[in-house]
Amino acid sequence: MTGGPAADLTIDRLHGSLDDPAFESMNLLNEVSADFPDAISFAAGRPHEGFFDLDEVAGHVERFRDHLRRRFGGDETLVRRTLLQYGRTKGIIHDLVARSLAVDEKIDVDPEAVVVTVGCQEALYVTLRALRRDERDVLVVPRPCYVGVTGAAGLVEMPLVPVTETSAGIDPDEVARVVLAAKAAGRRPRALYVVADFANPTGASLDREARERLLDLAAEHDFLILEDNPYGVFHDGTERPPTFKALDRDRRVVYLGSFAKTGVAGARVGYVVADQRVSDGAGGTALLADQLAKIKSMLTVNTSPLAQAVIGGKLLANDYSLRAANERERRVYQRNLRQVLDGLAARFPAGSEPRVGWNVPAGGFFVVLDLPFPAGDELLRDCARTHGVLWTPMHHFHGQAEPLSRIRLSFSSLTSEQIEVGLDRLAAFVHARCAT
């Protein structure tokens, strides 16, 4: 063959989402972590590794295999086919997921409305892909917001309409104003994305009244609520309000589920509950779940049945209760949360300089700190190098490049010792920074 010009591309010929700050955020934060492997990291919202056990995982697969044997009356060919062949697009543990939702959350759904996905991120993508028909369709999101939401919306070119989220959560009145303004501008707010319990990054939770108010608004203004619930299990032991989905009376809520924190992160299994009925305009109706499955069939075909077996076996081992399965983890996260809060109070006493503030969430993985100076990516790199501690600049969750005077601390994957040393380093960094 003849030598043509070099095949190199330029970024301005690739999809615009690749320029989106959300995509850069994920990348940049991974890079900083990789560049400072020995720093103590308050950056990654990863599950605790203390109970990781490969033999237990193998046991989960065996347990699910036995479950299939019983289901198929001992037919080993069917067992092997179910685990090793291409499989059902909507998944093979949909029934176990539905039972788990009934046991843990009193959510009552038809297993056929469950689509098992490659983590919650794929659940989010397929839902947004379905809802974004043209440029008028928009998604209402809290600001600050988990960057994966911004990213999935970017892939389908769905504009975001922000509502402010503080550590007290989002304000239903603002949601109503924002939705009306979007409609007045010719846009169609198709859904509100919300984490009702211990949101990322704010740690905020919504009380029952706010949840019911938002459900009313969804009905009044014809939008869906996309409820993402990765942290609800990790509470402080006091009674929680019901999830949006448990309160949902007229199928306004699409429920996004993750097993990354409660199951096994390395299985990459999540799901979406979409029991909405979709009319085909010719008299027929189907579940929204079936439309989402059509999208999934063109994206990942089906979720690895071997990966599903890990989660299925864990559900079987715990009588379908992820709350029961995660009691040890819940205690660790609560201990870490209290240790971070107490540690901050000891290092930054009220009324003293430098003035550092923080919120007090009741659960989840995150605490947000207010600092007396803007803390962006450059300062993060600086802090990692000179003080050996990592955190997440909050501007990433606002989809903006300018630094804010806020950072997010994740405490989920740290040990007690790491938290103590990490907070010491963080305090030294803040003092040093304020002294310059």
Next chain:
Amino acid sequence: MTGGPAADLTIDRLHGSLDDPAFESMNLLNEVSADFPDAISFAAGRPHEGFFDLDEVAGHVERFRDHLRRRFGGDETLVRRTLLQYGRTKGIIHDLVARSLAVDEKIDVDPEAVVVTVGCQEALYVTLRALRRDERDVLVVPRPCYVGVTGAAGLVEMPLVPVTETSAGIDPDEVARVVLAAKAAGRRPRALYVVADFANPTGASLDREARERLLDLAAEHDFLILEDNPYGVFHDGTERPPTFKALDRDRRVVYLGSFAKTGVAGARVGYVVADQRVSDGAGGTALLADQLAKIKSMLTVNTSPLAQAVIGGKLLANDYSLRAANERERRVYQRNLRQVLDGLAARFPAGSEPRVGWNVPAGGFFVVLDLPFPAGDELLRDCARTHGVLWTPMHHFHGQAEPLSRIRLSFSSLTSEQIEVGLDRLAAFVHARCAT
């Protein structure tokens, strides 16, 4: 809460791809298979199940675990973290995949240019998502074509420009004409999707001259070649021409790989090799693989490391050669192919009525039949009910609703006995149909 209107949606408010015939095809074919579970199915292009072995799969995971142990100098914490925690977006078996490509295909790539994906379908999606910037960007595809390509393009709203594929393959001259015509119409043909060996559904292969000609065209007209190679391993034992990627001298080829047929379908692991250099317009360059990884991070975050361990272990067990690992399977597929071809010749002798023709591929999973009558979805259902045999109407691969007088027979997952009985039933169906 007050009861709002029912939350039901209408399909015309959901994404347009859900109306795409490709999405309906997948669904409809699955439905027919589910409705006639006892029919002999020439419809599904699934791997042979005769060698499925769950203990062998567990052994692969163990072998990969040992491999990690050695890599991490016995640090079990790192081994557990690699397999059970969130992981590297581009994957953990990228190096093994690169070695396998060197051993089997003489393709020499930097492991950093490999992105491990959730099956080849995700590889295709992330590639098309990156290339489709605006409505001018189009994809050149063979017609007929695997519906997964049409589907992934539909998700990113990338128009398709067809070139005819016969059992002799695609014609480079037609590709040149089509690309020039698209450019003249203000469009940007970004890539040509092609299966060079035993294409689905035509069974066609391209000779070396056609491959080099197409590479020249890609250089001349500045488009990429997306080479998908799921069936190349399943040849007839005669020498194959090198893959496009092995012939690629100036990074014109993005190589899409699948382990569904050669590894373990239930692991759902594939990959993309994208060694193109992308300039950021500010003097920096990165691999296209890194841009694809950014998209993947917003789609599925990372491919299950437990699923990757299955494939990694299988590669290790076979000195990185999937050709060696699949010698048994290759013989089965070749035996089935010959049995189908001989069986057709015995049942529809040359010169006799009804006139039935077929192509004679040298490998792969598929044979295409020409029938003396149009064979669409209704007739398929009819045939399944009255004759107990399934096949795939070819119109699905043309993205059209009107039936063609052609059907695709898959023989990959059938036993010898099933093929004999299935061909008898098919012959009875054709005779009955011609008698009416």
